[in-house]
Structure formats: C-alpha cells, structure tokens
Amino acid sequence: MDDVIIIGCGVVGAACAYALSRYELNVTVLEAGSDIAAGTTKANSAIIHAGYDPVPGTDMAKMNLEGSAMAEDICRRLDVPYERVGSLVLAFDAADLQCLQTLLERGQMNGVEGLKLLSGEEARAMEPNVSGQVQGALWAPTAAIINPWEYCLAMAETAVKNGVRLHRNCRVTDIRREQDGFLLTTTGGEFTAKYLINAAGVYADAVHELIGEKEFTIRPSRGEYYLLDKCEGQRVRHVIFQCPGKEGKGVLVAPTVHGNLIVGPTAGPCVPEDVSNTAEGLRQVCERAVKSVPTIAFRENIRNFAGVRAASDVPDFIVRESRSVPGFFQAAGICSPGLSAAPAIAKRLTELLSRSGLELHEKARYDDSRRRLRFTRLTEGEKNELIAKDSRFGRVICRCETVTEGEIVACLHTPIPPCSVNGVKRRVGAGMGRCQGGFCGPRVQEIIARELHMDPVDVMLEEKGSYILTGETKGGGARGL
Amino acid sequence: MDYELIVIGGGPAGLAAAYAAWAKGLRRVLILERDRELGGILNQCIHNGFGLHRFKEELTGPEYAGRYIEMLKATGVEAKTDTMVLRITQDKCVSFLNPVDGYRTVRAEAVILAMGCRERTRGAISIPGARCSGIFTAGTAQRFLNIEGYLVGKRVVILGSGDIGLIMARRMTLEGAKVLACVELMPYSGGLNRNIVQCLRDYDIPLYLSHTVTDIVGKQRLERITISAVDADRRPIPGTELSFDCDTLLLSVGLVPENELSRQMDVEMDRRTNGPVVYENMETGVEGVFACGNVVHVHDLVDFVSEESSRAGEAAARYILEGETAKEPLLTVENGSAVSYTVPQRIRPAGVDKNVKLFFRVNRVFGKAVIRVRSGETQIACFKREHMAPGEMESVILPKALLPQGGVLTVSAEEVEA
DSSP states (O other): OEEEEEEOOSHHHHHHHHHHTTBSOOEEEEOSSSSSSOSGGGSSOOEEOOSOSSOTTSHHHHHHHHHHHHHHHHHHHHTOOEEOOOEEEEEOSHHHHHHHHHHHHHHHHHTOSSOEEEEHHHHHHHSTTSOTTOOEEEEETTOEEEOHHHHHHHHHHHHHHTTOEEESSOOEEEEEEETTEEEEEETTEEEEEEEEEEOOGGGHHHHHTTTSOOOOOBOOEEEEEEEEOGGGTTSOSSEEEEOOBTTBSOOEEEEOTTSOEEEEOOOEEOOTTOOOBOHHHHHHHHHHHHHHOTTOOGGGEEEEEEEEEOOBSSSSOEEEEOSSSTTEEEEEOOOTTHHHHHHHHHHHHHHHHHHTTOOOOBOSSOOOOOOOOOGGGSOHHHHHHHHHHOGGGGOEEETTTTEEHHHHHHHTTSSSOOOBHHHHHHHHOTTOSTTTTTTTHHHHHHHHHHHTTOOGGGOBSSSTTOBSOOEEOTTTOOOOO | OOEEEEEEOOSHHHHHHHHHHHHTTOOOEEEEOSSSSTTGGGGGOOSEEEOTTTTSSOEEHHHHHHHHHHHHHTSOOEEEOSOEEEEEOTTOEEEEEETTTEEEEEEEEEEEEOOOEEEOOHHHHTOOBOOOBOEEEHHHHHHIIIIIOEEOOSEEEEEOOOHHHHHHHHHHHHTTOEEEEEEOSSSSOSSOHHHIIIIIGGGTOOEETTEEEEEEEOSSBOOEEEEEEBOTTSOBOTTOOEEEEOSEEEEOOOEEEOOHHHHHTTOOEETTTTEEOOOTTSBOSSTTEEEOGGGTSOOSOHHHHHHHHHHHHHHHHHHHHHOOOOOOSOEEEEEOTTEEEEESSEEOGGGOSSEEEEEEEESSOBSSEEEEEEETTEEEEEEEESOBOTTSOEEEEEEGGGOOSSEEEEEEEEEOOO
8 A cells, every 4th residue: 555646647746746755655646648747737838937926825825936936946956947037027008007016015925036116118128029018017037937847757757766656547537435545446457545645637626526525626727829939939038928817817928948939828718628729719819919029920830739727616726635535635726826836735735744644754865866868958079979879869850959869769768758759749859849740750659669669550649549640551561660 | 171062951952953063073072961861852752743844754753863863873972861960150161960970060162052841830820629639741641651651541631732732632542541622721722733633633532722721629639620711811701611520631731941050050031932042043142052942942843943953053063163153243033013932032144154044933823924024114024824823833034135234123923914
C-alpha cells in the first residue's frame, strides 16, 4: 500500500509529487492520459503572475505570491525556461485608470513587490508597440513567462527519479474505503493508498464524488489563443494585459520563452476537454488584442489552440481535506493563477497531510536537479565534442526549431519517456515551429517507432485513437519508416 | 577561400544552378542539402508531367531529379546531404551541421540560395475546430505515401486546389481512398488546368469553388468536417453548411518561400513574393549572393525552376570569373493593373545578354487578354494571351534593345474587348 496516491499529473499533481518525493514515502501518481502535462497545463497563457489580481486574503492571493516566488528557484534547479520579463496592465479610459488603482492597492495588500503606476508615455517608452490610446499602466516587475509543460515535466521527472511511481493510462473509475486506506480501481489496474490527493483538473468534482458527497462543481471555461511565428516574437518585450473584466484577466499579448508571440485568451463555458477553436472566439482574440498592440501581424500565425480552465463554483482555490472523506485531499478549482500557485498548493497539501498524521522524514539522499540538453544553446566546441561522441547530434530533424536526432532519442529515454509525436514535441520542441511538423513529423514518428520498438502505424499523435497512419500502401511498400 | 560557390539546397533549383556554374568553368562548387538524398521535393512527386520543356519528354519527379544527379556525377561538384545550413553571413561564411563534419563554417566567393518553399499550414489560415489527428498538408501526406509507403486515411476532403492537393486527390484515389471533395476558397482553381482535368474530373471528384472549411470535428482522429460557401469578401455565408464524414483533411493552401536564412543575412525581400528581390541575373541585393527557384517565387513547373536556376548558376560563375555587374543604369519593375508580382524586380541593362525574361502572375482570371510593358507612360512591348489565371505563371521576353536606360517598367494585364 502506498502512503499517498496523487490523481492527475498536470502541473498541480506534478508539484505535489515533487514536494512529496523529498520524504521517505511511497508515492504513486495516476494519470488518465497517455502523457502528463497534456491538459490545462499545456494550453494556457504560460505566465507566472505577479499576484495583484486575486482578492486579498484568499488562498488564490496567498498561493499566487508564494508559488511565484518558488517558481524561479525551481526553474533554475530543474532547467526550465523561465524569464522574469515583467507585466503591464494597460488603461484606456478613466474607468481603467480607476481599475489600475484598485489593482495596485490589491497588489500591495497581497505583498507584490515593485508595483508602479506609469503614464501612457512611460508605458510606450517601455513598450513602443502599445497603442497610442493607452492612458496609463500598472507595471509589475515580478511577472514572468515560463514553459508550462516543461515546468510540469521537470517536477514529475525529478519526483520519479527520486522514487515516485508514475502510471499513465490509469483513469480512476472507482474509489472505495478500505480498513486502513483507499482502494482505487483504474483503467490500468487497482491501487491502494492511505491518503489521496485529487489533482484531476477539469474532472476534480467527478473524481471527488466517486467516494465523497458533492462539495463543489467544476465549471470548465475555455480560452482560445493565437501563437505567432518568431518573426513576431519581439512585438512586445513584456506581458501586456488589459484591465480584468467579468470574464477574467482579458486578452493578453506576450512573448513566449520559445521566442514566439502568444495572444489570447477568450473565456467561455464549455464541456470538459473541449479544446476546439471557434471562428467567433478567434475573431474576439484578434479584435481585443489589437486594442493593446495595433500592429500585431496575425498573418504570421502558426497555430491556434484552446485550453480549458478548471474553474469551480467556489470563488477561490479548493485546497483542503474533503469534508465527507477524511484522508482525501483536494486541489480543485485550480483556474488562473494555478500555474503560478502550483508549488504553493503542493506545499499546503504537504502540510495538511502532515497534520493529518502522515510522517514526513526527509530522504538522506535526494537528487534535486535536472538538466536537459539543448543543442542550439551549446558553443561550437561543445557541439562538435557531442557530435564526435554521438553523430546523431549532427542530424537536424526539426528544421524550424533546430532539434537534432540526438535530442529526440535522449528524450525517449528520460524518466518519463513520451510515446506520441506530441509527447516528443512537448519534450524537445520538434514540430513547434513555423511548419508545425510538416517536415519533421514523419521523421519523429520513425524515431519513436525505432527507439520504442513499435510499428510506425501504432505511433499516435497524442492519445489512443489519434492515429496518423491507416496502414501500408498497396503492395506493402513501407520500408519500416 | 574554401569554395568558389556554395549552393544552399540540393533540390531542382540547387542542382541546376550548380550544374550550370560548373559548365561555365567553376571548379570548386559545394551543394548543401538537408534531406538524406539530392532531388528535393521531386523525390516524392512520383507522377509524370515533368521535363516537357527541359528534356522534351515526359518524366516522373524522381526521373527528372535523376537526370540532374547523373549530370552532376560527371562533374566535380561536391554535395553534402543530411546537412543543415544554420547561418550565412554577408561575407559568405556558411555554417552548417551534419553527422560527419559536425558544426563547420566554410567560406565561398559566391552563394546561391536555393532553399525552396514550404507549405502553408492550418495555423496560417486559422481553421476553427478540433485539433485531432488526420489533418495533413498535402505534401506531408505525399511524403508518407510515396517515400515512406504508408496510407494516411480512407475518406478524404482536400482544402485548396493547389497542384499538390490535386495530385494527392488522384494519388489517394488510386490507393483505394475515397476523396469526397476538393474545396477552394477562391472562385477559380489555384492549380494547373491539366491537373483539374486529370486529377479531379477523371475521377468524378467534385470541386467546390468559393467554399471553405468552417468546422473540424473529431475527438482523437478526424471524424467530420463542415464546409460553407463564402461571399465576395471570402467570409462564410451562414446557412450554406455542408458536412462530410471523413477521417482525413489535406491542406493545399499555398506555398511560402523558405527565406529564414535570407532574412537572417539581411537580404532585401519582396513582400509580394515573400522571396528576395533579384536582378536580371538572379543576384540578390547582397553582391555575390544569388537566389533561384521557389525560394524566389513559387513556380508551377520544375522546368522553369531549372531554367531560372541555370541562369543563376551561370551568373554566379560570371561574377566569380569576370567580376561584378555595373550597377548603373538601373530599371525597377513594378506591378501594373491585375499583376500581383514580377521577377526580376530590378534590371541592370549592363547585365542583360540578348534579352530578359520577366515572370509574373495575374491576380484574376482572364479570357482573351493583352500584356503591356510600359516605361513610364510609353508602351515598349505588348503580348497577346488567350487565357490567363493566377494559378498559371506567365512570362514575357524583352529584347535588350527595347530596355530603356533607367526608370520604372510596369507590367499590366488587360482584357481584350470581344
């Protein structure tokens, strides 16, 4: 029997696994999907928020601040792209200026450092491409951009390296109380544990109600985005927000750690996992974004996507023990700023587990580090040294992002290896560029099949059923890719 | 100096350019090709119809590439495959990467840019709907079928009537797939007329003009798409939706010259073509750097790529052996009415041998028409055409004697009254 089972391996589940992996505990993470970091974690604004938005005194406010402070350190230790670029909230009229004042006061109450009100001229001096209509701005130097899925992967990989077990393709279908713990039935077998953590994102209410009474309802909210080519990546240097409205933080324009420009999101109710784009949603993104930055060249778009926020009917994060099921801890309703708050949520849950009787003894040996080889970042000498050892680092597979075969092979042998084309994309960036995998997709599929001893036809784009190939051509022409 | 000439890309443009440069006397020529074989996209174009102009016979793509590869074998032109060029500087230092040489920088007296083009993707046109599997650019699907030997689907809709899409409609049909429709946003096809006839009509595949894909449904793999008619501003018209149950959507929605290396080295670009601005001899704004083929402007026929690239190769040889072309006088070529671009964009009469060939495209369909070339207000040449369409590249030949000594040339297309 495990001490703790974590249900769900998005950024919150991964942060919990990472936090608990320091201690002498048996911990298992169960992920419903074929890969981790593949839900809300991979499709959001990729921002670590400064923390002036949440209402003072809420868990959201506290955990945003604490999580943001922890993120920079975690990213340095675990080699996750993170840049503290700062953010500007723009004001276009008197009501907006009043809103900036409110945000400033909230931020100060929340403990956000370095907040400053700027005039329109000062904002434009800092960010020349913002609209001439801007009357003022709130500057928050602590806001950062991050690679959200690598953040999740890095924490999960470190946890696994330190003894946490991860099982993918294990959707929890039943939870029962056993004498000294819980019995979980999943699509991948049965598991038992003394304590449970629910980090099931948009399914958190359903998972809780497998054994508990209704305490909250997840109200999924979809946000649609544009991701523009790197030639637009310098359009702004900071995260550019508008004043928050009743639909959340509004449309932002921001550089990404990959060098692209991200524009979005919208907000609207949806069913869980409905990550389709809509013509109306995309139109709204464009219309609202050009209010902030009129010169965005949307013709340089390389991808649209949508993410589903796991918001709930409670106006705060739900980070506590279930009221009806002792020993079952909830991390539910983790909408924005959930990515920012994740390590603080994990810290709170660790404290709650400890208070409820789980003994925490730090491991004598703990490897709190991770390095990912990024070929393009190496010096010329390092590149040649590496190629001399393994010539596959001399073969570029993804032309747009300059990802080598060596890097793809390496990621297939990490603690949490990918098994799909998108899984490889999340780990090394192959297919993330302007051709969107048009050239490298077949090569990546070939490498996955070769390294994992699979038939290329069985290599999926993402989940089971998302097949790419339907069989061989007439006469069995396939040369085994 | 490591080489006289380095050619970036070993597709049809690079092969023809390198061969012509050798034939004109260069002896230290290097081709750098990122794929595993020379030949570029021709290797996956296993249909025929290539070479009618260049070799006066009908060849498949691999055969056409094979001709040039054989011709090059008889020369001392060096080629490195599996080699990615990462950077080119204005003083012609070329940095590349491959498994044998590692990361290396070599220098040449001249460089020819022949990187070709890539396909526009779903993102470029922001098609709404689910992001399931089963959505491919036509060229990626073609690679899977013709190079790798795998089928990508069984019930297919094709968006865009570009040539690769049309060719794939036939290819998928021959492999046993059902091609349900070819959908084109514009009121006319973007491909060659011969492909409309031979790839769609011959197989009873319906072509929906002035339509586009407005929704994509599929949880894991594509299940259904919806198309809608569009109005004159290309906006979908509500109420005209038509659905197809299908597992595959192929996109043939245009090609973009691949000029990341050109931009990185600050070669002047033309917004109309998305390619470098070139002179009459295919030289770019950077002296000694030439460009040819689809990296300059997207061609319909490989034969014309070879012809243009031969001129670039010869010009590079002349530049190295005889020196640069006099910069003055200079003519600029501009769009007249109904013309969407011209190549070359600039002409140095001093660099013109006997005549200059101007390539261009019209921006709408014409019946009987006349092409007028004017210098200022004065017409210097006019050419008759029976039919013109945006999907078919046009060209006219201007004898050197007609070229004015400076100023602006405009090329325009006009309808002829019946």
